[in-house]
Amino acid sequence: MASSPPQRAAAAALLLVAATAWAAVCYSCGTSSSVKHDKLERRWRTTAAANATFGDPGHRHLRSSIQLERTAFKLPGHLGHNLLEWTDPPAEGGRDLPVFWHILKSGGTTVKLLYAQCYGLVEACETGALVDAEGAQLQQQQALPEEQSQRPALSSEAAQQNEYPSPWEWMQQQISPGEEDNQRQRRLEQNALRVVTAEDGRKYVNVDVTTPEGIARASQLGFASSQLADVMFTPLLIESADALLGQHRKGRLFALFRHPINRVVSIFYYLQNAMWEPTYSPAYADMTIEEYATSPYCESNWMVRSLTGKMTGPLSPEDILVAQEVLKRKCLVGLMDRMEESLVRYHNYFRFGNDAALQCAREHFAKKGSGQNTHRHPKLDPGSEAWKTLQVKNELDIRLYDFARELFVEQGNWMKKENLL
DSSP states (O other): OOOOHHHHHHHHHHHHHHHHHHHHHHHHHOOOTTSTTSOOEEEEEEOOGGGOBSSSTTTSBOOOOEEEEEEOSOOSTTHHHHBOOTTSOOOGGGOOEEEEEOOTTTTHHHHHHHHHHTSOOOEESSHHHHHHHHHHHHHHHHHHHHHHHHSOOOOHHHHHTTOOOOHHHHHHHTSOTTHHHHHHHHHHHHTSOOEEEOTTSOEEESOOOSSHHHHHHHHHTTGGGTOOOSEEEESOHHHHHHHHOSSSOOEEEEEEEOOHHHHHHHHHHHHTTOTTSTTOOGGGTTOOHHHHHHSTTSOOSHHHHHHHTOOSSOOOHHHHHHHHHHHHHHEEEEEGGGHHHHHHHHHHHHTOSOHHHHHHHHHHHSSTTOOTTOOOOOOOOTTSHHHHHHHHHTHHHHHHHHHHHHHHHHHHHHHHHTTOO
16 A cells, blocks of 8 residues: 555654664764774755855855765864865855965965965965064164154263263163154054065065964964954964864865875975075985985875874874865865866855956966976986885875875866856
């Protein structure tokens, strides 16, 4: 006998209740040792087309679907809470902060410059603190002659009578009436969050979000709620998510990836001469790439370590899964060897600027060899011993890079479906 629609609906509801109860029983009985410390999340997620748009409302919709998700790995720090899912709709009023994860020697400097130059965005990186410090020094130098001219001089009559001021009086005389106010104003400006402009017109927030100390200072100045930055660039993703993002403004992650071995080789040749870099060591100058590959200076799975917060010590098989989970859920992927296509994706996804800005980026920054931090160096033979050594040292990063390339294809298909490409 055929059942009626109400009967079928009731049966489906009973099956759902039974499945939920069975899942709760299984979870309470215990989990495998590899994930016992992680919270098992099961959630229904509905993405409504009417509420999920990129660009103009009613034009570009995210997928509308109902799916049961099971997340077996808890993301480190506040990555899970303070970074949006890459498929999440944008917040009202553009409150989301695009966060570029700067993987060194992977085209990040080029992306940073093109958004400042072609798009005119206000950036939070390391440059703002440098521009601010240079501006403060220049102001001090300009103010010094004027302040000195305002200081009272000892009269000739007092000098003849040997009436010299006391040490305290002399100190007071060195400070003109307006100088103390100027010094106080400069101190206030140094401790205030604001946008500074470089000589070439590029704009930055006056902080450094590329170091732990700089991130701590930006947090103390209220960066998270300031809404001053249009985009943030940092290699310290976990630290930035913990201190600079939150309830007032969540981040939307994007990054540019390069093959890990090519990246490490590029770092080596770059650091042989980059004495201005904090990671520079004189030991690099006389090394060969073969010696570097076996030295303690050589990078080992930097990307996976950064995404899991394990910068030292051994990595576990679970760590690569956590790193993949971060990219899969949170990151809009770009590839250095497909720079132009990546820039188009960023442009359409974030709606940063107009067509003229994109054309500027394509002409001046997307072509091979147009990078702003490039340097010529010998290529490493994939069959060499040095390549094999680097391959072993960066095995997990290579797996993550391969995973990122797969995501690049999948995200491209999704963007085409949503008319974003």
